[in-house]
Amino acid sequence: MATDSHCHLYDLLRYMPEAEIERRRRGVICAASSWNTEDFLYTESLAKKAALDHAPRILLCHAVHPQAPAAINRNPQELLSFFEQLVKENRLNAIGETGFDLFTESLRKTQAVQEELFVVHLDYATSKALPLVLHVRKAMHEVFAYSRQLKRVPSVIFHSWSGTLGEGQSLIKRGVNAFFSFGSSIALNHKEALRSCALLPEDRLLLETDAPYQPLRGNGFSCWADLPLILHTAAAIRLESEEALSLAIDQNFIRAYMRL
Template structure:
């Protein structure tokens, strides 16, 4: 079985190899947010061809325009498979104080996703209204992957109705009892779902890090919520993963 992981951070892990279940290795999408991490990510991807979707982006928690240089270079050389994670983070006053900078790098990345025809991975905390504001522009992006989607099923479906080729990814908040995540994962159409670990982040109480192998726990939770088999979830989410990231 294949447990595709739609969002993680290989460069923040001490080491990484593809997760193997039933003798099959599982692909991941991993993000890099600076030139140093991008080089590390591309080197790792070369060692595991076919198993790492490489995303380059400017994270809203560090919306420094200097990062536009490495992203532009990666896109010009057609080295980036996707852009992100990009978006907005208004979770606390420190992040919210940099909203103007977040707006600038978001606009840059949204424009780039359209220009280079790349999937866009979206980070959004306390800022879903800004995503809805830009729905018309997002509808021009080949696909939009909402990492750890914070909204309700109604909001997710409303984004799709606005013409956005969106998928909504969920991780360990499902294991932590997050009500919105649970409701989305249990009720959204299967073709809109993705699963992730955000490894090594998004830990549960008592954990110091999230392991890439925790993706299996997320899949099993989706099985429980929807009362379907693990084979069905693995197959469905793998197809969604391939479609989201334009993998043949």
């Protein structure tokens, strides 16, 4: 078994039409995020088929992505209504990715809308007791501003953790049930991510591909073939065996997403 805490199956299809065969061959259980009707329905159909075939599970995560307001250039109400419908019909395993992306000027212009969306998602995660998957770029201060509310969510998964080691430790200290997910950033030698991955508690770590969006050097897209290198890097900097770390990561995935 292997686990991928964050990927986009619909978007991966463009690069890798045989992705589902590859996922099953590698035995990867994944948490798949979507942000619109078309990609949710596609991902849900794969998840149902996997369940019927007793193949490794696909967990369904959905939210209005923090980049969506800037990308669609209009009010995301339609996307939000669809998200709310899915929550009410109990079709989600987790809510996300939501959060804050203040990386570029055009994204910063939508900060107020991003925050409104985040609050809606956070409220549903609390009332429905669902895990919350966060996308945060240049906005860790916003996360801390909501740390009291985040404590009431069963688990908070920081996809592609972009904070510092101290920020991660502080979230745990504040009582947030936080999980920190690492992908190609550690294999690409990003200093701050390496430091967090090396020193955060083992029972808080997850690994991800963010397929297809975070390729390793020389690749056009990311996918499950990258997981062995990501695991190898994480184990090397933590001075742990790959076997032991892989087992811990899989158990963390189950705790974070399946609340067992």
